[in-house]
Amino acid sequence: MKGIPWSSYSPKPDVAWIWKSICKLKNRFPLVFNASVWSTSSAGYYVSSGYDLIRIHYPLVPWYKYTWNAWSVPKHTFINWLIAREAMRLKDKLFQLGISQDAVCLVCGVDVETHIHLFHQCHYIKKILGMISVKLSIHFPSTAILPWIHSKPLSKIKKKVTIAWIQAAYYMVWIQRNKVLVDGALAHPNRVVHDIVSMMKIRCMFWLQNLMSSNDKEWIIMISS
Structure with a gap:
């Protein structure tokens, strides 16, 4: 040289x-x-x-702030990222590829299994989110829950915790959907919410180690009880 x-x-x-x-x-x-x-x-x-x-600089997507939540369980965050990108291999896509014989939702058996249906419109996710809404004392809208939470005048702690709970719900619905495919069995929404609460109680104890206001601390203690 x-x-x-x-x-x-x-x-x-x-x-x-x-x-x-x-x-x-x-x-x-x-x-x-x-x-x-x-x-x-x-x-x-x-x-x-x-x-x-x-690297290629892509424009920031509007959902990054409520998808990449450091307070969530990593595997929940990953599934939520796939949902936000509509990248899950649901039956609507599998049917178009000729892999599935139909596009009917595995959970409800009525509507077409799309991202919007399975994680927002299906009666199964609605029941689960309804019970979580009561548990957190926050009334969720019927659609676009994560953007709604991000826009609400809640404390940063409450937003992060609430998003973590919802991501856990989406993850559990995905797990139950796959169990129907493999085992032909679907857990009752009450059972799923019980598992979510048990899982998130551990996270609540971890969150309480962070600096926060007394109101936020009392709220986290309340939802973990």
């Missing part, structure tokens, strides 16, 4: 494969190897700044 600028350098055929890979990366992301990008910055180069330069 002596006397050859890095930007125009090409490896010889007999060099190691790892060196060829590095050179391919250089050709793929030329801006990253341009020292002038960070020469004016006192911080210099960081991996995060390099990644931020080469």
Whole structure:
């Protein structure tokens, strides 16, 4: 490489494969190897700044604030993310692909199994969310619950906790839907809510370790009782 600028350098055929890979990366992301990008910055180069330069910057989606909730159980958050993106393999999609013989909801057996139906309109999720609404002393709307909670004049703690409970409900409905598919059995909504309450009691004890107002603390103690 002596006397050859890095930007125009090409490896010889007999060099190691790892060196060829590095050179391919250089050709793929030329801006990253341009020292002038960070020469004016006192911080210099960081991996995060390099990644931020080469990644595609998509616009922020409106549901990110109530999907990525650090107070929720991670697996619940992941399922909620798939629901928000309508990326679950429900029967409406499977039917279009020729994998399923029909598109009827596995839970209610009446309507077409879509994301909107299974997680918002089905009588099963409505009963579960209705009982959770009573438990949390918050009256939910019939549709778009998570955006509604995010827009309500509630404390940040109450918003995070409420969203965590709803994400748990969506996760449990997904589990029950799959149990119908595999075992042909569906748990009663009361049983599902009981499991959600038992699960979230543990989270409530964890949440109480955070700094919060006395009102929020009393509310969390109340919903965990």
